[in-house]
Amino acid sequence: xxxxxxxxxxxxxxxxxxxxxxxxxxxxxxxxxxxxxxxxxxxxxxxxxxxxxxxxxxxxxxxxxxxxxxxxxxxxxxxxxxxxxxxxxxxxxxxxxxxxxxxxxxxxxxxxxxxxxxxxxxxxxxxxxxxxxxxxxxxxxxxxxxxxxxxxxxxxxxxxxxxxxxxxxxxxxxxxxxxxxxxxxxxxxxxxxxxxxxxxxxxxxxxxxxxxxxxxxxxxxxxxxxxxxxxxxxxxxxxxxxxxxxxxxxxxxxxxxxxxxxxxxxxxxxxxxxxxxxxxxxxxxxxxxxxxxx
Amino acid sequence: xxxxxxxxxxxxxxxxxxxxxxxxxxxxxxxxxxxxxxxxxxxxxxxxxxxxxxxxxxxxxxxxxxxxxxxxxxxxxxxxxxxxxxxxxxxxxxxxxxxxxxxxxxxxxxxxxxxxxxxxxxxxxxxxxxxxxxxxxxxxxxxxxxxxxxxxxxxxxxxxxxxxxxxxxxxxxxxxxxxxxxxxxxxxxxxxxxxxxxxxxxxxxxxxxxxxxxxxxxxxxxxxxxxxxxxxxxxxxxxxxxxxxxxxxxxxxxxxxxxxxxxxxxxxxxxxxxxxxxxxxxxxxxxxxxxxxxxxxxxxxxxxxxxxxxxxxxxxxxxxxxxxxxxxxxxxxxxxxxxxxxxxxxxxxxxxxxxxxxxxxxxxxxxxxxxxxxxxxxxxxxxxxxxxxxxxxxxxxxxxxxx
Numbered sequence: 001x002x003x004x005x006x007x008x009x010x011x012x013x014x015x016x017x018x019x020x021x022x023x024x025x026x027x028x029x030x031x032x033x034x035x036x037x038x039x040x041x042x043x044x045x046x047x048x049x050x051x052x053x054x055x056x057x058x059x060x061x062x063x064x065x066x067x068x069x070x071x072x073x074x075x076x077x078x079x080x081x082x083x084x085x086x087x088x089x090x091x092x093x094x095x096x097x098x099x100x101x102x103x104x105x106x107x108x109x110x111x112x113x114x115x116x117x118x119x120x121x122x123x124x125x126x127x128x129x130x131x132x133x134x135x136x137x138x139x140x141x142x143x144x145x146x147x148x149x150x151x152x153x154x155x156x157x158x159x160x161x162x163x164x165x166x167x168x169x170x171x172x173x174x175x176x177x178x179x180x181x182x183x184x185x186x187x188x189x190x191x192x193x194x195x196x197x198x199x200x201x202x203x204x205x206x207x208x209x210x211x212x213x214x215x216x217x218x219x220x221x222x223x224x225x226x227x228x229x230x231x232x233x234x235x236x237x238x239x240x241x242x243x244x245x246x247x248x249x250x251x252x253x254x255x256x257x258x259x260x261x262x263x264x265x266x267x268x269x270x271x272x273x274x275x276x277x278x279x280x281x282x283x284x285x286x287x288x289x290x291x292x293x294x
Numbered sequence: 295x296x297x298x299x300x301x302x303x304x305x306x307x308x309x310x311x312x313x314x315x316x317x318x319x320x321x322x323x324x325x326x327x328x329x330x331x332x333x334x335x336x337x338x339x340x341x342x343x344x345x346x347x348x349x350x351x352x353x354x355x356x357x358x359x360x361x362x363x364x365x366x367x368x369x370x371x372x373x374x375x376x377x378x379x380x381x382x383x384x385x386x387x388x389x390x391x392x393x394x395x396x397x398x399x400x401x402x403x404x405x406x407x408x409x410x411x412x413x414x415x416x417x418x419x420x421x422x423x424x425x426x427x428x429x430x431x432x433x434x435x436x437x438x439x440x441x442x443x444x445x446x447x448x449x450x451x452x453x454x455x456x457x458x459x460x461x462x463x464x465x466x467x468x469x470x471x472x473x474x475x476x477x478x479x480x481x482x483x484x485x486x487x488x489x490x491x492x493x494x495x496x497x498x499x500x501x502x503x504x505x506x507x508x509x510x511x512x513x514x515x516x517x518x519x520x521x522x523x524x525x526x527x528x529x530x531x532x533x534x535x536x537x538x539x540x541x542x543x544x545x546x547x548x549x550x551x552x553x554x555x556x557x558x559x560x561x562x563x564x565x566x567x568x569x570x571x572x573x574x575x576x577x578x579x580x581x582x583x584x585x586x587x588x589x590x591x592x593x594x595x596x597x598x599x600x601x602x603x604x605x606x607x608x609x610x611x612x613x614x615x616x617x618x619x620x621x622x623x624x625x626x627x628x629x630x631x632x633x634x635x636x637x638x639x640x641x642x643x644x645x646x647x648x649x650x651x652x653x654x655x656x657x658x659x660x661x662x663x664x665x666x667x668x669x670x671x672x673x674x675x676x677x678x679x680x681x682x683x684x685x686x687x688x689x690x691x692x693x694x695x696x697x
Contacts, residue, residue: 011512018505123333126525128532128557138538144508145538220501221529229501264505268494271505 007265010143015261017141021150023257024157025212029230030237030249031161032208035168038244039181039201042092042103047234048227049111050206054080054213055222056118059127069132073214080210081203088202093195111228119224126223153215160211161250164204168246177201236279242292252290323365324619326352326606327385329378329406330397330421332370335499335525338553340397340421344602346590348395351606359613371396373498375405382406386413392619393418393609395602398524400424400471410435414621416628418605421598423523423549424474428647432691435625436647440601441571443471445682446549447478449569449655453675454517454546455486463515463543464493465506465530467522472496475548476521491515496522496530503530504537511539518543528554535562551596555670560661563670571653572597572637573671579636584668594668604637641679646691650679 003009029051036044057076061067067075087110095102135149168174180187180194188194213227220226237256241248256275263271270277282290328348330340345368352364367389371378378396385391386409393416396406403422410417411433418437419427425442455462462483466472472495480490492513494506507530510518518534520527527550534540547554547568555563574584574594583603587595595603612627613619633641633649641651656671664670686694 008512011508014508014512015505018508022502119333123337126335128529131536138536140538145541147536149536219504221499221525223499223501226501261505264509268509 005266012262012265014144015265016258017144017146017150017261019258019261019264020254021153021257022260023254024154025216025230025253026234026237026257027161027250027253028157028208028212028215029234030241030253031164031246032205032212033234033238034241034244034246034249035164035208036202036205037238038246039177040092040198041096041100041181042107042202043100044107044202044205045104045231046087046107046111046114047206047209048229048231049114050080050084050209050227051213051216051230052118052224052227053083053114054210055129055217055226056122056127056213057210058214058217059129059222062129069214069218072217073211076214077207077210080213081207084203084206085199088199092202093198111231115224115228122224126221126226129217129222131218149218153219156215157212160208164208165246165250233275236275240275240279240282240289242289245289245291248289248291321390322362323390324359324362324610324613325365325367325385325389325391326393326395326609327382327389327391328366328368328395328397328602329371329381329402330368330395331373331399332368334373336373336398336421336523338557339524339551339596340598340602343587343591343593343595343599344395344397344420347587347595347599347603348606350586350590351603351610355607355610359610360617360619362619364610371399371402373399373402375399375402378402379405379409382409382415382417383413386415391415392613392621393624395420395605397421397598397602400427400474401469403427404431404470407431407433407436416609416621416625418609420601420605422471424470425478426470426474428644429690430692432647432689432693434693435621437605437628437643437649438647439605439649440598441569441653442648442683443475443478444684445571445653445677446475446569447482448682448684449653449675449677450546450548450567451479451482451519452486453567453655454544455483455488459517459544459546460488461515462488462490462517462519462546463510463513464490464519464521465503465510466493466495467526468495468497471523472521476519479519479521479546479548490519493519493521496526499526500529503533506530507534507537507539511537511542516544518545519548520545521548523549523551524554528558531558531566532562551598552594552668552670553596555658556593556668560659560664560670563658564660566658567655567674568658569653569655570597570671571651572600573654573656573673574600575669575671576654576673583636600637604633604635607635608633644683644686644689645694646686646689647693648683648689650683652679653677653682 033047036042054076057079058072061072131149135152138145138147180197184194237253238249241252260271263274330344331337332341348366369381395418396403398421400422403419407427416435418439420439423443425444428438464476466476494509496506547566550568574580584594612624616623616627629643638651641649643649654673655675657674659672
């Protein structure tokens with residue numbers, strides 16, 4: 001068998017593949033954060049909680065209403081998106097004129113409340129969700145047995161990421177959005193309902209997190225703390241990519257997933273901190289992030 | 295924090311210092327406490343089921359012992375050693391706790407064992423597998439019920455190694471329990487002519503086991519030793535199936551409960567070897583207890599929940615025989631009596647605190663062989679207590695080591 005750095009190639013490829021799957025989750029979550037920060041200037045600390053709620057929504061739809069995976073893939077992000085609108089309209093909106101720190105504190109508090117409610121209602125140990133029938137089974141890709149569901153995660157999340165990027169960077173709607181963040185008064189003067197746009201953007205951002213939650217439900221334990229254990233890493237990803245950069249968030253999410261997977265082969269003990277080491281290096285070398293402007 | 299009855303709310307009021315009159319009454323009560331994982335990854339193994347089992351034992355024994363009312367209080371240790379030990383200390387100081395049942399987490403139980411020694415309150419550990427509780431960390435107030443890492447390894451690891459599973463790779467929960475279980479299993483594997491070729495330590499309650507499992511697969515070992523428990527065990531086995539690892543490696547469940555097998559389903563769990571101290575379908579006594587428990591909880595009890603029942607009765611019987619709740623005298627009595635109930639026949643508590651009894655190596659049935667609900671295990675081997683728990687001369691407990 002061929003070796004690379006003293007490790008068998010299939011082991012390395014296997015870990016890189018898993019890293020890519022994790023990277024997809026980082027990409028979707030950091031994309032939502034980047035969109036919200038870029039367009040609203042809010043550091044959305046509740047992002048992990050929305051991701052968790054997306055996963056619980058999926059589980060609850062199946063167990064209480066009998067709605068399966070495919071229905072949940074649409075419904076769960078929709079429900080969480082509506083919740084996002086309510087939060088934006090009733091709370092976040094009041095904070096736009098003051099220091100971003102308040103938005104961070106508010107969303108941090110909201111995520112603690114959400115986690116507390118879910119823990120009280122469904123227990124801390126978490127729930128399991130079955131892999132949908134259509135995506136069960138695995139394929140032998142030579143270096144590993146790859147479950148079909150993980151392939152689906154990669155395909156679905158990359159598609160969603162690219163659509164989001166396209167809408168924001170390449171369409172008229174996207175350019176209006178970007179203009180509205182630069183100069184809301186002017187855009188409003190053209191007859192565009194800016195507050196509605198802002199609400200919908202926030203909803204879209206958190207719906208992305210919920211979508212990631214739905215995708216993750218069949219592979220990881222659906223538990224109250226699943227979001228908060230991820231959100232710190234995702235923040236680091238956004239910082240590395242450059243706050244507010246859409247493509248930067250996607251690419252650095254995928255890249256860091258792969259780097260993490262590689263670290264798991266080379267030096268497993270460091271796999272939990274490698275993202276933060278990279279963040280520190282990037283901040284010293286390019287304070288605006290790898291893809292940041294200015 | 296979950297409390298189980300009105301009485302416990304009163305007890306809580308006492309502990310808050312709000313009900314000064316209650317403390318005066320406490321002498322007329324025998325207080326049994328239970329500190330366990332009520333909401334985390336081990337909550338299905340004992341949790342609320344254990345609370346129910348203790349209540350059954352108290353009502354079977356009678357509401358009083360030596361003319362004193364038996365009071366039961368319970369709390370969640372959240373798998374945090376500091377939470378468990380401070381709750382125990384608080385109950386010992388303010389509620390005149392007479393005996394503590396403690397469950398499920400070796401780390402927490404080791405912390406509570408220290409408090410037991412300090413406060414001189416008998417502590418019956420159930421579900422915390424770490425054998426150090428009756429070895430280097432032992433004291434005169436600890437009883438280790440149900441099983442320990444030594445007995446588990448002497449069961450599963452020895453059967454699989456003898457069947458030809460010579461090279462092992464361990465997936466180990468990264469705390470006292472996982473490492474003690476791995477060490478015990480490695481010893482047994484080596485003694486039977488096999489060897490351990492590596493291990494990976496996984497944080498408790500990890501959300502995704504796949505990358506750790508790929509490392510295990512990369513080792514080319516024949517046996518995947520799952521040195522974890524509760525949801526960690528079921529999640530890692532599920533992922534091993536998903537990634538086709540169970541096709542190249544034989545999984546060994548070093549600690550698995552019937553609740554785990556139930557949630558995995560026989561399709562996934564079939565063929566698995568595991569070691570248990572009790573199974574609901576062993577004999578008429580176990581079936582009768584299983585039936586009563588099932589009526590309340592709609593599940594068959596795990597061995598730990600059955601052990602909670604048995605341990606509560608054993609303690610109350612010892613109090614009755616000793617005619618006092620004095621900890622030293624009750625402990626003396628506990629070391630004297632033979633335990634005969636639906637959990638064990640002829641069980642006895644050794645000088646180092648181990649409750650010695652028969653253990654069973656089980657194999658999980660194929661779906662086709664399961665005749666009725668919860669018909670999950672086939673007995674492969676019955677290990678006499680001395681074989682399972684090892685001779686007393688092996689114990690490193692300072693109480694029994696001759697200086």
